Amino acid sequence: MNEKQPTRIPTAINLHSKSRLLAIEFSDGASFRLPCEYLRVFAKAKEVRTLGNPVTGKESVNITRIEPQGQYAVRFIFDDGHDSSIYSWDTLYELGVNQEQNWQAYQESLRKAGYKPGASAGTEGPRHIQLLYFTYLVKQLQKEAEQVEIPPSVTDVSSLIEWLRRRNPDQAHLFREGSFQVTVNKQFSEPFTRIDAGDEVALIPTSPNAPTKK
Structure with a gap:
């Protein structure tokens, strides 16, 4: 058959x-x-x-x-x-x-x-990740890296970027979709890539010029 x-x-x-x-x-x-x-x-x-x-x-x-x-x-x-x-x-x-x-x-x-x-x-405790910035992000944010505690709502790259926009309303334009690439633990990521405690997340702009406010 x-x-x-x-x-x-x-x-x-x-x-x-x-x-x-x-x-x-x-x-x-x-x-x-x-x-x-x-x-x-x-x-x-x-x-x-x-x-x-x-x-x-x-x-x-x-x-x-x-x-x-x-x-x-x-x-x-x-x-x-x-x-x-x-x-x-x-x-x-x-x-x-x-x-x-x-x-x-x-x-x-x-x-x-x-x-x-x-x-x-068991109950999950605070989650911290390391953020790395490059090119104009360093100048605009006045830092090359920072350790942050992420809320429960941050589960992947997409929700992390959204949280960064809300955390810095005056600088939300710097995190505009499509203006940078994201790596997680030195691997290029997708929007759905999971974010876990202890991860190293790098934001790498695709242009040397910062996005302008709209």
Whole structure:
């Protein structure tokens, strides 16, 4: 019997380990960013479907390896030891299309089970990161670097930049989108790149001239 071919084929699969995120693009133009936690808790292997209870405690899970399974699927090796779930292209597409409703249903199942995400890890304390500035940012901000405590709302590069704008209203134009590149721990980042305590974040302007106020 011939193996059923998937209706949609991935054209790109990229694992962003720092952000614990899988970015996948399909032949029909659809693209999704699927958190590793989401992929883990929706794994279809029997050992993770215990008595109908939701899979818990996977907030920090990551994928360590991706293994092709024939031409129509992949196997994800998770850092919690789970390695037996196979994800077909159609399954990954469906997880992407239905991500919002799936996640809402999962959160509701956690609520009914009385589980509070992150409770097992304890209360998170203050988070500090190191900010590095270059070219006109050094002159305008009068500093080359600073250590800052970031609020809970800062979870990725995008929210960090937004926080910097709000923190310095008179200098918000210096942090205008597209006026600089960002590296996290010396690696060029995406807007969704995760920010963790202890990270080194560099803001590198793409022009020698500072943006003007509008």
